[in-house]
């Protein structure tokens with residue numbers, strides 16, 4: 001990278017906010033997807049949209065690719081600088097600019113961490129609903145870029161349902177506002193397009209988000225089942241009954257053992273599956289819902305029910321759920337995670353398939369996922385120093401992904417495509433739809449400098465595109481750590 005460009009960036013942002021030493025860059029060489037590493041050539045930490053625009057103008061002038069980064073908790077390699085270039089870290093843009101309880105909106109800079117916003121909203125009796133399990137670390141910008149979900153999204157919707165307006169620095173360096181605080185907007189929905197575009201169409205700098213009133217009553221149920229079949233059937237019955245739980249999460253026996261060992265929470269270890277179900281609401285509605293839920297759980301042979309009533313009891317149950325990945329770390333040091341969404345009626349057959357794959361490849365898989373949304377998370381644990389285990393994890397993972405797609409599933413529910421799943425896109429989308437998506441990308445980013453190599457398959461021809469990521473990793477195409 002040209003020294004003149006680095007100097008201009010230092011002059012504008014301040015020398016301490018432009019990093020180029022190898023030990024500084026190493027911090028930015030991966031995200032939470034442990035499969036792939038790639039260090040950038042430069043990291044900048046702007047403080048305003050104007051500074052972001054200046055960085056992009058410099059990148060355009062010198063034809064240098066750039067990639068936005070929040071906290072690097074992404075699980076698909078989206079924040080990696082695949083072609084080197086500049087990482088634009090958004091962490092210094094971390095101010096909550098306005099909380100407006102009358103219109104139930106907040107205006108934030110995108111480096112604000114998800115949990116910080118909810119902490120600030122407590123005195124108003126409001127909350128920001130999308131709550132990824134990583135919420136104590138991930139930024140709202142990363143959530144917007146990935147269209148993040150979370151345990152409460154079954155009732156309240158994912159990130160896109162809570163974004164009213166966005167300030168974006170476009171790849172041509174212009175700063176624009178998309179959408180409107182007034183909840184009504186005309187013309188093509190560019191806010192909707194930007195949410196979930198993984199930093200490929202521009203860099204989001206501010207957001208106006210929708211806030212939700214805290215419900216009067218909340219109760220969390222831990223329901224244990226002797227068989228996965230009973231737990232899966234209970235999920236289907238809850239959905240079919242018209243009940244609208246605010247969370248409906250699944251943990252398998254291995255996951256229960258892992259969280260017990262890590263957090264000493266005493267979840268029932270004799271169970272083959274555990275559901276965490278949250279009901280929230282007002283007045284007599286919640287009493288009615290509780291009776292109905294109890295009936296359904298009994299119909300499906302629930303073996304044990306524990307209720308979290310107080311805030312502390314509920315927090316303990318959710319803490320264990322949200323920190324399962326940390327608990328898995330006690331068994332093996334790395335994990336490879338798929339994020340397919342399947343029709344909820346297919347939960348049991350796919351879980352059986354996952355178990356069969358685990359046995360055949362001799363790998364450990366922990367299942368903890370958003371059952372109410374059909375959003376699976378098979379966590380395939382492995383040791384990066386064991387080549388055979390790595391190969392089995394990748395190949396077993398690919399088989400699971402194919403099985404999910406075969407029952408009408410989708411590639412990703414919330415973790416995005418990034419680099420890790422880009423080569424699988426042609427399994428889900430036709431060439432014609434991929435071409436249209438690429439045209440959208442070109443319309444926003446004709447030079448292709450904004451987060452290159454993400455979302456779209458890079459390999460072409462001979463039907464090879466869909467097989468590339470896993471084989472590329474296996475063949476050591478320079479991607480593997």
Ligand SMILES: Cc1cc2nc3c(=O)[nH]c(=O)nc-3n(C[C@H](O)[C@H](O)[C@H](O)COP(=O)(O)OP(=O)(O)OC[C@H]3O[C@@H](n4cnc5c(N)ncnc54)[C@H](O)[C@@H]3O)c2cc1C
Pocket residue numbers: 031032067068069070071072073074075077078079090110131132133134137138139140141142143144145146147148149150151198199200202203204205325414415451
């Ligand atoms: C333990 C654990 C649990 C998780 N649980 C969940 C979960 O329940 N639900 C869920 O949805 N995800 C979950 N994730 C994944 C991850 O936390 C989310 O994808 C999160 O939204 C990423 O935010 P981040 O700030 O870390 O973004 P990063 O990882 O830094 O970046 C992610 C993507 O966003 C882009 N980006 C970042 N900021 C901007 C910006 N300002 N403008 C444009 N593009 C930008 C990057 O280029 C990249 O493509 C989990 C991750 C971990 C490690």
